[in-house]
Amino acid sequence: MADKNTRFLVVDDFSTMRRIVRNLLKELGFTNVDEAEDGQVALHKLKNQPFDFIVSDWNMPNMTGIELLKAVRADPQLRHLPFLMITAEAKRENIIAAATAGASGYIVKPFTAATLEEKLNKIFQVLGK
Amino acid sequence: MSEFAGMEELLQDFLLESSELLSDVDNKLVELEKRPNDKALLNDIFRGFHTIKGGAGFLNAAPMVTLCHRTENLFDMLRNGELQLSPGLMDAILDATGEVREMFGRMGQGLMPASAPQALLSALDNALAGGAAAAPAVNPAPAAPVAAPAAQPAVSQGPDWQQLHSAVTGQTLPAAQPQMAPAVQPAETAAQPAVVAAAAAAVQPAATQRPSPAKQAVASAPAQAENTIRIDTHRLDQVLNLSGEIGLTKNRLTTLRTEILQGNAEAHTLRSLDEAISQLDLLVGDLQNAVMKTRMQPIGRLFQKYPRLARDLARQLGKEVELVITGEETELDKTMIEDLNDPLVHLVRNAVDHGVESTEERIAAGKEAQSQVHLSAEQVGDHIVISITDDGRGMNAEALRRKAIEKGLIDAETANSLDEKQSLQLIFLPGFSTKDQISSVSGRGVGMDVVRTNIQKLNGRIDINSIPGQGTRISISLPLTLAILPVLVVRVCNQPFAVPLAMVREIIPIEQASMQEVSGKPTIVVRDEILPLKTLSGLLGWEPTQKPAFGVLMQSAEKSFILAVDSFVGRDDVVIKPLENIRPRGVAGATLSGDGAVVLVLDMEDLLKPQEASAQASRNLELLAL
Numbered sequence: 170m171a172d173k174n175t176r177f178l179v180v181d182d183f184s185t186m187r188r189i190v191r192n193l194l195k196e197l198g199f200t201n202v203d204e205a206e207d208g209q210v211a212l213h214k215l216k217n218q219p220f221d222f223i224v225s226d227w228n229m230p231n232m233t234g235i236e237l238l239k240a241v242r243a244d245p246q247l248r249h250l251p252f253l254m255i256t257a258e259a260k261r262e263n264i265i266a267a268a269t270a271g272a273s274g275y276i277v278k279p280f281t282a283a284t285l286e287e288k289l290n291k292i293f294q295v296l297g298k
Numbered sequence: 299m300s301e302f303a304g305m306e307e308l309l310q311d312f313l314l315e316s317s318e319l320l321s322d323v324d325n326k327l328v329e330l331e332k333r334p335n336d337k338a339l340l341n342d343i344f345r346g347f348h349t350i351k352g353g354a355g356f357l358n359a360a361p362m363v364t365l366c367h368r369t370e371n372l373f374d375m376l377r378n379g380e381l382q383l384s385p386g387l388m389d390a391i392l393d394a395t396g397e398v399r400e401m402f403g404r405m406g407q408g409l410m411p412a413s414a415p416q417a418l419l420s421a422l423d424n425a426l427a428g429g430a431a432a433a434p435a436v437n438p439a440p441a442a443p444v445a446a447p448a449a450q451p452a453v454s455q456g457p458d459w460q461q462l463h464s465a466v467t468g469q470t471l472p473a474a475q476p477q478m479a480p481a482v483q484p485a486e487t488a489a490q491p492a493v494v495a496a497a498a499a500a501v502q503p504a505a506t507q508r509p510s511p512a513k514q515a516v517a518s519a520p521a522q523a524e525n526t527i528r529i530d531t532h533r534l535d536q537v538l539n540l541s542g543e544i545g546l547t548k549n550r551l552t553t554l555r556t557e558i559l560q561g562n563a564e565a566h567t568l569r570s571l572d573e574a575i576s577q578l579d580l581l582v583g584d585l586q587n588a589v590m591k592t593r594m595q596p597i598g599r600l601f602q603k604y605p606r607l608a609r610d611l612a613r614q615l616g617k618e619v620e621l622v623i624t625g626e627e628t629e630l631d632k633t634m635i636e637d638l639n640d641p642l643v644h645l646v647r648n649a650v651d652h653g654v655e656s657t658e659e660r661i662a663a664g665k666e667a668q669s670q671v672h673l674s675a676e677q678v679g680d681h682i683v684i685s686i687t688d689d690g691r692g693m694n695a696e697a698l699r700r701k702a703i704e705k706g707l708i709d710a711e712t713a714n715s716l717d718e719k720q721s722l723q724l725i726f727l728p729g730f731s732t733k734d735q736i737s738s739v740s741g742r743g744v745g746m747d748v749v750r751t752n753i754q755k756l757n758g759r760i761d762i763n764s765i766p767g768q769g770t771r772i773s774i775s776l777p778l779t780l781a782i783l784p785v786l787v788v789r790v791c792n793q794p795f796a797v798p799l800a801m802v803r804e805i806i807p808i809e810q811a812s813m814q815e816v817s818g819k820p821t822i823v824v825r826d827e828i829l830p831l832k833t834l835s836g837l838l839g840w841e842p843t844q845k846p847a848f849g850v851l852m853q854s855a856e857k858s859f860i861l862a863v864d865s866f867v868g869r870d871d872v873v874i875k876p877l878e879n880i881r882p883r884g885v886a887g888a889t890l891s892g893d894g895a896v897v898l899v900l901d902m903e904d905l906l907k908p909q910e911a912s913a914q915a916s917r918n919l920e921l922l923a924l
Binding site: 182183184185186188189192226228229230257278279 | 308311312315316319342345348349351352353355356358
C-alpha cells in the first residue's frame with residue numbers, strides 16, 4: 170500500500186481545481202499536499218523542497234503541464250518523480266504526447282476519488298517493482 | 299434544497315473564481331474583435347472556457363460542461379487557423395458567455411443549470427462543423443433545431459477519437475491505463491460512452507427554446523450575493539499582529555491597574571499608564587485601518603464587466619464606442635463596490651446611448667467616427683473619485699430646462715432663474731428622461747434620480763460637467779469606507795450632534811452684519827456665493843437657547859447651505875450604530891463620544907426634506923433652489 174506520507178505537489182492555475190484535487194487526495198488518506206499555480210512555480214518548489222509525487226494540470230499559463238513534465242524529466246534531481254497528468258481532453262495526440270514525455274499516468278477530468286486512487290495505485294505498483 | 303449538497307463550499311469557490319475568469323474572457327472577447335488573429339488572446343479565451351469546463355465537470359453541471367466544451371473547441375479551431383472569426387460567430391460566442399453567466403446565477407441559488415438554448419448549441423455546432431461561417435446566432439434560425447447531431451462529440455477528427463475518449467474516461471477497472479506504455483491501445487475500449495458525450499445526449503432532448511437568448515449578460519444576470527471575500531494573506535497577518543500587540547498592551551494595563559488599586563499612584567506609574575494608553579490608542583487606530591483594508595477590493599473587479607456592456611450596447615445602436623478604463627487597481631470597500639454596480643451600469647449605458655452621437659452626426663461634426671468613453675477611478679485624499687467621461691454631444695442647458703417645464707417638473711419662472719450648472723442638475727429630478735422615445739436600452743424606468751439616491755446612500759456625491767459639442771463628465775465621489783465615518787461634532791442647546799465630515803466644506807463665524815434677507819429667508823454671502831442659512835435647532839424643531847455663533851458650510855450633491863450651530867466639539871471618526879425600532883427624522887444612527895455620552899449622527903438629506911411633503915413641484919423646487 171502506498172505511503173500515506175507521500176508528499177504531493179498539485180499544480181493547477183485554477184485554485185478551485187487545486188482544492189478539488191487536494192480534497193480527493195485527503196479522502197484517500199494523503200494529507201501531505203502542497204500546491205503550485207503553474208509550471209514555473211511548481212518547478213521552483215520542486216527544486217527547493219522535497220516532493221514524492223507530482224499531480225499536474227495540462228493547460229496552464231506561463232508553463233504548461235507538458236513543459237513542466239519535460240523539465241522534470243530533464244532534471245537529474247527530479248527525473249525519478251512520478252508524474253500524473255490531469256487533463257480535460259482525452260485526445261489521442263494528447264495521450265501520446267504525455268506518454269512520450271514520460272508521464273507516469275493520465276487522468277481525465279472530472280474524476281472521482283476512486284478513479285484517482287486507481288490511477289495512483291497503478292503508478293505505485295510500477296514504482297514498487 | 300441545494301442540488302449541490304455536500305459541495306457548497308466547492309461551489310462557492312468555483313463561482314467566485316469562475317465569474318472572475320468569465321469577466322476576463324468577456325473583456326478579451328471585446329479585444330478580440332479588434333485583433334481577431336491575436337494568438338495569445340485566442341489562447342487565453344480557450345483556456346478560460348477550458349478551465350470553467352473542468353470545474354463544472356466536478357460539480358456535475360453537465361449543461362455547462364456541454365456549452366463550454368463546444369466553445370472551447372471553437373477556440374481551438376480558431377487558434378489553429380482552421381476557422382475564421384466572423385461577426386455571426388462572434389455573436390454566438392458572446393451569447394455563450396452570457397449563457398454561462400446565467401448558469402452561474404442559477405448555480406448561485408443552488409440550482410443545477412438548465413441546458414443552453416438549442417439554437418445556441420446548434421449555432422456553435424454549425425460553426426464547428428466548419429460550414430456556415432456566419433452562424434445565425436443573434437436571432438436563432440427557425441430551422442429545425444434537430445439539425446445538429448447532438449450526441450456526437452463536437453470535434454471529431456479521427457475515427458477512433460470517441461473510442462479513445464471512452465477508453466481514457468473509463469471509470470471502472472478494466473478501462474485503459476495509458477501510463478508509461480507509449481502505445482495507447484484504442485482497442486481496450488470500455489463499454490460506457492464518454493462522460494461528456496453522454497451528458498450532452500442526456501440533456502439535449504430536454505432542451506427548451508427560451509424566449510430570448512442571454513443578450514444583456516451583465517444587466518440581466520441575477521445579482522449574485524457574494525458572501526465570501528478573498529483577502530491577501532499579508533493583510534490578514536497585519537490584523538493578527540496588531541491584535542497580538544493590543545493583547546500585550548492590555549496585559550500592561552492590567553498590571554498598572556493592580557498597582558494603582560493597591561495605592562501605588564506614583565508619578566512614574568501614572569506616566570506608564572499614560573504611555574500604555576497612548577500606545578493602545580495608536581494600535582486600535584491601526585487595527586481599525588487594517589480591518590478596513592481587508593474589506594478593500596480593487597474596483598477593477600467591477601469595471602471589467604463594462605467593456606462588454608458598452609460594446610453590446612454600441613453595436614445594438616449602430617455606434618462605434620470604445621470604453622477606456624483606468625485606475626482599476628483603486629481599492630474600495632467591498633459592499634460599496636457591489637452597490638456601485640447598478641449606478642455605474644446606468645451611467646455607462648447613458649454615456650453610450652445618450653452621450654455619444656450617431657456615427658453620421660460625429661462625422662458631420664468633424665469628430666472621429668469612433669467615440670471614447672472613459673471610465674476611471676482614483677483616490678483623491680480620503681475619497682475615491684469615479685468618473686465617466688464621454689466625447690459626445692454634451693448637454694444642452696436650454697433643452698434640459700425646456701424638457702423640465704414640459705414634464706411639469708418646474709415652472710417657467712424657476713427655469714429662467716437656473717444657471718448652466720443648475721440646469722444640468724435637472725436630470726436628477728424624478729421623472730426626467732431626456733429622450734422622447736424611451737429606447738429599449740436606457741429607458742427602463744430607472745432614472746438618474748435613482749442613481750443619485752444610490753450614490754448618496756453610500757455617503758457619496760455625484761457631479762456633472764458638460765460642454766455642448768465636446769462631451770459630458772459625470773463624477774462620483776465616495777468615502778473610502780462605510781464602516782468608519784469621519785464626522786464633525788457640533789453642539790446645539792448643549793447637546794452634541796455629529797454631521798458627516800464629507801459634507802463639510804468650511805466653518806465660518808456668523809456675524810450679524812454679514813447676514814442678509816433674500817425673499818424672506820436669511821442668507822450669508824460667502825465669496826460672492828449667496829448661501830441660505832439654516833439653524834440646526836430650527837431643523838430639529840427646537841427652541842434656540844442662544845444665538846448661533848458658528849456656521850458650517852455644508853455641501854450635499856449640488857446644494858450648499860450654512861448650518862448654524864452654537865459651538866463645536868471637534869472632529870472624530872465614529873462607528874455608527876443604527877437605532878433599533880425607532881427612526882427619528884434626520885437621524886442616521888448613534889455613536890458614543892469619548893466620555894461615553896451618546897451622540898446622534900445626523901442624516902442631513904433627511905433632515906432637510908420639507909416636513910410637509912405636499913406638492914412634488916415644491917419639493918423639486920426646494921431641491922434645486924436650496
